[in-house]
Amino acid sequence: MRIYIRSTIFQLWLVIKNGEEIPMKKVGETTVPKTENEFDAEDIKKIENYAKAINILYCAVNPDDYRKISCCTTAKEMWDKLEVTYEGTDQVREAKIDFLTQEYEMFRMKEGEKIDDMFDRFSKIINDLHALKKTYTNKDLVRKILRSLTPEWRSKADAIYESIGVSNVTIDGLRGNLKTYESTILTPSLDEQKKKGI
Incomplete structure (x- = not known):
């Protein structure tokens, strides 16, 4: 959703992220909010952006999420509520990162699993971690995949280590390889072994 909002009108993202600034005026020594009649063109533009930010969030969410944010009065308040709903509090986020990091560390190819299926499982873990702002270098990802392969892949993994090296291959290049x-x-080799009854 962040990308969608940023790509629409970046100023709306700033309103959502940073909150609204009520147009103010100075009266004597104190600062008070301006009335609508006192708004200048810049104030009107800000107020329009506040309303557009709220509207873009309303339009971007499903009916269940709409019910969660419909009582909020500012776009920032809405965004904060959505963030807690989907990412959790800092404590929940850390627990998710710990859980996913453990999944990453324990990741292994299943016996008889196809490469595409293994990469799909691996990508889900990596993407979930990335959404929580935990990332790994391409080199780490390639090394992890090569270490996770089942024994029948050992010769191929060794060949990649020796000929290409983990620094010179991307995760997508590794998948293709x-x-x-x-x-x-x-x-074909496994099929031949099955035919021979080995």
């Missing part, structure tokens, strides 16, 4: 190996060498 492993898929090619799976379809041209590994799968």
Whole structure:
């Protein structure tokens, strides 16, 4: 949703993130809010952006989320409520990061699993961590995948380590490399072994 809002009108994102500033005026030594009749063109533009920010959030959420934020009076208040709903408090966010980090560390290819299926599971963990602002370098991801492969992939993993190295391959390049190996060498070899009854 952040990207959608930023790409629509970036000023609306700033209103949502930072909150509204009520147009003020100085009366003697104190500052008081301006009345609508006292708004200048800049004030009107700000007020319009506040309303647009609220509207964009209303339009971007599903009916259940709409009910959660409909009682809020500012776009920032709405955003904060949505953030807690989907990302949780800082404590919940840390617990999610801990859980997902453990999933990442324990990640292994399942016996007989296809490369695409393994990468889909791995990508879900990585994307969930990324959403919580925990990221890994490409080198770490490649190394993790190569260490996670089942024994029949060991020779291919060793060949990648020795010939290309983990620093010179992207995670997408690795996926393509492993898929090619799976379809041209590994799968036919396993099928042949099954036919022979080995």
